[in-house]
Amino acid sequence: MTDIIDTAIQAGSLNILVTAIETASLVNILKGTGPFTLLAPTDDAFEKLPKGVMEELLKDIPKLKKILAYHVLSGKVMAANLTKMKSVKTVEGSKIKINVPIDIKNIKLNDSIVTLFDVAADNGVIHIIDTILTPASILLQS
Numbered sequence: 001m002t003d004i005i006d007t008a009i010q011a012g013s014l015n016i017l018v019t020a021i022e023t024a025s026l027v028n029i030l031k032g033t034g035p036f037t038l039l040a041p042t043d044d045a046f047e048k049l050p051k052g053v054m055e056e057l058l059k060d061i062p063k064l065k066k067i068l069a070y071h072v073l074s075g076k077v078m079a080a081n082l083t084k085m086k087s088v089k090t091v092e093g094s095k096i097k098i099n100v101p102i103d104i105k106n107i108k109l110n111d112s113i114v115t116l117f118d119v120a121a122d123n124g125v126i127h128i129i130d131t132i133l134t135p136a137s138i139l140l141q142s
Helices: 004-011 015-023 043-047 053-059 061-069
Strands: 036-041 072-074 087-089 095-099 112-121 124-129
Touching: 004 015, 004 036, 004 112, 004 124, 015 036, 015 043, 015 053, 015 061, 036 112, 053 061
Parallel strands: 036 124
Antiparallel strands: 036 072, 087 095, 112 124
């Protein structure tokens, strides 16, 4: 197995996320011992952002770091545990609301749907999501 960063690179659909993590100088942290849980937006999720927003984020490192930290949970939180919670606190400090429908399909983290759970890594786990998560204190618009 590989660490969270190398696992994200190998996924092939998380290239923009990896670029953002590199730009924010967070690679070494996410290559650390952890364990971590990364809520990983796909490239398609980043492409949903309004035009110009990603470019602005890549220039505003403090804001980018805050958004990325909102996608990381301390510890290895597997799907079986996540689905039993109503919310979870992120490394950024804010909480993400968890909505588990009765049929346990289309589990939502705030407004993002988890498309793939429990992608294993040496230092944690990745859950793939379809929309960028943003703390309430940050508004993404161009």
